[in-house]
Amino acid sequence: MNNNRLISIASLIFLLLVVVLSNAQDPNRFKDQVERLENREYNFNPNKELLLFTGSSSIAMWKDVQERFPEYNVINNGFGGSHFSDLIYFYDELIENRNPDILFIYEGDNDVAGNKKPREIMDDAKKLHKMIREDFPAVKIVFIAPKPSVARWNLKEEYERVNKRLEKFANQKRNTEFADVWTAMLDENGTVYKDIFLEDNLHMNSKGYDIWEDVVREYLE
Secondary structure (H helix, E strand, O other), rough: OHHHHHHHHHHHHHHHHHHHHHHHHOOHHHHHHHHHHHHHOOOOOOOOOEEEEEEEEHHHHHOOHHHHHHOEEEEEEEOOOHHHHHHHHHHHHHHHOOOOOOOEEEHHHHHHHHHOOOOHHHHHHHHHHHHHHHHOOOEEEEOOOOOOOOOOOHHHHHHHHHHHHHHHHHOOEEEEOOOOOHOOEEEEOOOEEOOOOOOOOOOOOOOHHHHHHHHHHHOOO
């Protein structure tokens, strides 16, 4: 084997390692956030069911979620920037220890933006679902669709592929739902509304959460 071929092979291996390492993220970057969420104390009404919302920043920034669903006890265990893999890593702290009646999960947004493939994202979603179902056979699990946004509209097709797979998976599983906020956030031309976001064009303002509230309520009836 000549030197040029050896150099080419070595370069290819190096590039593959760079891709792998760039996609690998240390979940402990969220350690402080998770500790704050884990140590938060609540004074709940024992006669109300517990809604647990968890996932990435679109959940973490839903500051008035308790006020929007006053007929329930509500916990917001969102942690900004997270992927499905991060929620799996912190499963005990964020899900298992809270013993929810209904569980809303919002992950996949940052997975897509992080160039993860749909199959990889779904592998993590299925793993998480299995963990939950083993510990909570009766809990209602609702996957919230990774949302459209102005900032990530260039990834529209990737989001649609993930949402299609996530919906199909949810439809095949007992007591598991898919909350389609994606469609609800599009106008009559199939373009994402532009007035439902903060200045970063990624995270939502109150109008965006009005849409989410309407969609979420469908799974509480």
